[in-house]
Amino acid sequence: MEKIKRSEARDDEVIKAVEKMKRAGVKMLRDKEWQEEDRLMLKEGKVYVPKDKTLRVEIIRLHHNTPIGEHEGNGRQQRW
Numbered sequence: 001m002e003k004i005k006r007s008e009a010r011d012d013e014v015i016k017a018v019e020k021m022k023r024a025g026v027k028m029l030r031d032k033e034w035q036e037e038d039r040l041m042l043k044e045g046k047v048y049v050p051k052d053k054t055l056r057v058e059i060i061r062l063h064h065n066t067p068i069g070e071h072e073g074n075g076r077q078q079r080w
Helices: 002-006 012-024 053-064
Strands: 034-037 040-043 071-073 076-078
Touching: 002 053, 012 034, 012 040
Parallel strands: none
Antiparallel strands: 034 040, 071 076
């Protein structure tokens, strides 16, 4: 979560939402479509991960390289 908060990567949609929120002096836009909470941007209640390829790959690996997240194929476990 800290890496997401520190990421400098942003896309146009997020930049526009943040700018609108700042102008309006609010922490929520469009009936909760976009929100800011504890320095994280949320879209529809879910943490928005910036378009930072390295960060996104790390998050995917963290969630798929666990005993719960491992995938089975042809009767044996595969590691990502």
